[in-house]
Amino acid sequence: MEFNKHSLDIDAAKATDDLCRTIREQVRDRCKRTGAVIGISGGIDSSVVAALCARALGPKRVVGIMMPEKDSSSDSKSLAQILAEKFGFETVEESISDGLTGLGCYQRRDEAIRSVFPNYDDSYMAKITIPTNILEKESYNFFELTIEDKEGRSETKRLPLKAYLQIVASTNLKQRLRMTTLYYHAEKRNWAVIGTGNKDEHEQGFFVKYGDGGADLKPIAHLFKIQVFQLAEYLGVPEEIINRTPTTDTYSADTTQEEFFFGLDFYRMDMLWHAMENNVPPAQAADVLGISEEQAARAYANIKRKIVATEYLRMQPLEISE
Amino acid sequence: MDKETVRQDIRGFIEETFLFGEDTDKLNDSDSFMQNGIVDSTGILEVTSYVEEKYDISIENDEMVPANLDSIENLSNFISRKANG
Numbered sequence: 001m002e003f004n005k006h007s008l009d010i011d012a013a014k015a016t017d018d019l020c021r022t023i024r025e026q027v028r029d030r031c032k033r034t035g036a037v038i039g040i041s042g043g044i045d046s047s048v049v050a051a052l053c054a055r056a057l058g059p060k061r062v063v064g065i066m067m068p069e070k071d072s073s074s075d076s077k078s079l080a081q082i083l084a085e086k087f088g089f090e091t092v093e094e095s096i097s098d099g100l101t102g103l104g105c106y107q108r109r110d111e112a113i114r115s116v117f118p119n120y121d122d123s124y125m126a127k128i129t130i131p132t133n134i135l136e137k138e139s140y141n142f143f144e145l146t147i148e149d150k151e152g153r154s155e156t157k158r159l160p161l162k163a164y165l166q167i168v169a170s171t172n173l174k175q176r177l178r179m180t181t182l183y184y185h186a187e188k189r190n191w192a193v194i195g196t197g198n199k200d201e202h203e204q205g206f207f208v209k210y211g212d213g214g215a216d217l218k219p220i221a222h223l224f225k226i227q228v229f230q231l232a233e234y235l236g237v238p239e240e241i242i243n244r245t246p247t248t249d250t251y252s253a254d255t256t257q258e259e260f261f262f263g264l265d266f267y268r269m270d271m272l273w274h275a276m277e278n279n280v281p282p283a284q285a286a287d288v289l290g291i292s293e294e295q296a297a298r299a300y301a302n303i304k305r306k307i308v309a310t311e312y313l314r315m316q317p318l319e320i321s322e
Numbered sequence: 323m324d325k326e327t328v329r330q331d332i333r334g335f336i337e338e339t340f341l342f343g344e345d346t347d348k349l350n351d352s353d354s355f356m357q358n359g360i361v362d363s364t365g366i367l368e369v370t371s372y373v374e375e376k377y378d379i380s381i382e383n384d385e386m387v388p389a390n391l392d393s394i395e396n397l398s399n400f401i402s403r404k405a406n407g
Contacts, residue, residue, distance in 0.1 A: 131383060140386045141363045142370075158383060161371040165364070309362040 003280045003288055008270055010227050012234030019219055020056035026217045027057065027192050033216070035061035035191035037182050040091070042079030044241055046196040048228050049220060051087050051235040053194055059088035065185055067178045069097045070106075073247065082238050092185065096177050105173040112166035116157055117147050124149055128159070128167065130263050135295040141263070141306065175211025182215075192216040200225045200270065204303065205310020213313065224270040264299065272299040323405045328377075329398040335372055336394060340365060351394040366391060373397065379404045 027033050036053040040046045046064075053062045066080045077093070084091045100106060113120045120126065124147045131144050143164055148154040159167070182193045195215030197207050202221040207213040220228055225246075232242050246266075264272075268289055275285035275296075282296035289296070329351065337346040340360050355361035361369060369391060370381050379401070381390075390400040 138387060139384075140366050140388070140391070142367060142383075142386050144383075159367075160374075161364075161367040164367060305356060305363070308356075308359070309364075312362075 001278045001280060003275050003278070003284055005271075005288060008224055008226055008274055010223075010230055012230050015227075015231060016052065016055070016234060019052050023053060023056040023194075023217070023219050026219075031192040031216050033186070033190055033192040035063070035189055036194045037186040037189070037191050038062065038064050038194045038196065039178055039182050039212070040064035040066055040080040040083060042073070042076040042083070042241060042244070043196075043246060044232050044237065044244070045198055045201075045220065045225075045228055047079075047083050047237045047241045048232050048235060049194055049196045050083060050089065051237055052219060052231075054087040054089050055235070059090075061191070062087075062089040063185060063189070063191070064089055064091045065182055066091060066093045067096050067181055068093070069095065069100055069174060075244075079238075079241050079244070083241060086236070086238055094181050096174070096181065099177050100173060103173050103177065105170050105177075109167055109170035112163045112170065113145065113147065115163050115166075116145055116159065117155060120147050135264060135268075135291060135299055138298050138301060141302075172208045172211055175208035176214075179211050179214040186216075194219065195221065197221055198223050198225050198228050200266070200273075202314070203310075204306040205313045207313065209313045224274065225266040226270045263302070269299070269303070272296060273303050276300045276303060323377075323402055325398060325402045328401050328405075329394060331376070332373075332397050332401070333394050336360070336369075339368065339372075349394070351398075353394075354388070354392050356388065356392055369397070373401060377401055377405055 023036075027036060036057055038046060038050045038053060040050055050062065050064050064080060064084050066077055068077055081091065110120065113126055117124075126145065126147045128143050128145055130141055143159045144156050145159045145163070145167070146154050146156040179193075185191075186193045193215045195212065195218035197212060197218055198220050199222055201207050202218065220231075223231070229242065268291070271289055272285055275282075275288075276299075282300060283293040286293045286296040333349075333351070336355075337343055337349070340355075341349065349358075349360070353360075355365070355369075366386075370386070373379065374381055381404075385400070389396060391397055
């Protein structure tokens, strides 16, 4: 196939019309629901989905639920409100900090962090990152834990298995409680929950099973992140949201999605992935993106590995068939 | 450290942990864990935790690569190199 710098450019007007028609059909005909509930974080994905739903169903059939907790960015709420004003839908704020405290989210997470850094306490901020750039070497995706004190001094260690699993299990309570809250608001209105994950997140497994992965429809799960940006521009999503660096909004220290999970900037990752899906030889993709053939091949392998390794997350409950 | 002893120990660990002790003859020492779907990225952490504890060695970040960890053979060679190095 022809592969060039614009291979992932979309006709945003047509894509929007198609998406809106599909959202209407799926909510009304498949889900038999009469509106859309969306968790809005001030991030670009949830903003685009909310804007699409408001256009598809009318803003009166859309509600955006803001679900901050004590580690959330302070600007998430104001950005979500700017979005709601722009597209004319109602918002509801549900703080989930108390619920998470009740579930032991923070206490269990901190216990695991202290098993790695015994001096860690409330005065520190913490984050998990992937230290590798996937172009530079063929490495496994492992995680490092970084803690930062008030003076900005930081310490970093690779996470051992037990601490890693406990931190992930604890922090995943955040996404699962958000899903529970969304279904409360959906059921009380007889509306559907709309997922906000894009293709990068959905297929590489950057979501929590039955957390943010729990939804009735996922209208942008087939779109690369860089295509979500194109839709955002077309739909008129506020610039503050479009220009914000995508973060996990899960850890107390700011963590970009690139350093937390993907290990590569969105443009190069999406382009390399698209090339791989269309059997473009690594050398050809490398030429277009100004990297070496070896780097392109490494990225192909890394992306493939993530897709295979996260199959479990996308799997529906298995049943014993006859 | 005797490389054959290491190989047998690693084989035993992989068979018991990831294969539940079944169909163990289908796994060759040179088979890739990842490509054969035996171990995923979390499984690799399980492998490294076992190796670090059992052999009292520290695996550095730049050693977290398939060439060192992705098969019984690679792992045994890596452990022998580290332990004797």
